[in-house]
Amino acid sequence: GAVVSQHPSWVICKSGTSVKIECRSLDFQATTMFWYRQFPKQSLMLMATSNEGSKATYEQGVEKDKFLINHASLTLSTLTVTSAHPEDSSFYICSASRQVTYEQYFGPGTRLTVT
C-alpha cells in the first residue's frame, strides 16, 4: 500500500483561532488529495478535492473561505480551519489518490476540538 501522514493527530484550540492541518503522501506522488470530515458515528463527508497547483474544488455547503486548502506540491496539502468555532470540532481526514487506479489512501486523521 501507500503511506499518508497527517499532522497534528489531535489539536485543541480556542474559539476564533485558526488551525492548520498538514497531509503528506510519503512514498508516492499524489496529484489529487481529498479532505473529509467525520462526526461521531456518522459517515465520511467529502469537503473538498485538492489538485496540485490549482484551486481546490469544494463540495456544496462547505465554506471555502473558512476551510482554506493549499496543495503546493505533489506530496503536501494543507487544510486551514479559520476562525474556528465549537461546531467545527470533528475528525478531519485527508486522503491521497493514485492517478491511474484512483484508489485513495487515507491519513490517520486529525481530531480537532474547539473550546
Next chain:
Amino acid sequence: QKEVEQNSGPLSVPEGAIASLNCTYSDRGSQSFFWYRQYSGKSPELIMFIYSNGDKEDGRFTAQLNKASQYVSLLIRDSQPSDSATYLCAVKGGGGNKLTFGTGTQLKVEL
C-alpha cells in the same frame, strides 16, 4: 435515492464463519469499486479494489462485482474478532476521480 447503499448492520457472525457484506450503487457508468475497513476512532484503510465483473481474491477477502445488477460485495472468510469494524463501500463514477462512499456496515465477529 442514495448513490451508494449499504446495510448499516450490525452484522454479527461467529468466529471462523464467512461474513458477507453487500453494496449497491446507482450510477451505471461507475468504473471502479473499493472496500475500506474503518475501526472505531481511526481512519479508513483500503482492503481491496475491483474493476471487472467477477471475483477478486486477496487472502481471506474476496470482492465480487456484478455491473449488470449494480452490486458489489465483500466476503471475509474465517472471520476473526479483529475483523470487527465498519466496512465502507466506495465507488468511482464515470467522470472525475472522487469516490462516493456508502455509510458503512458494522461487522461484529463474536467468539
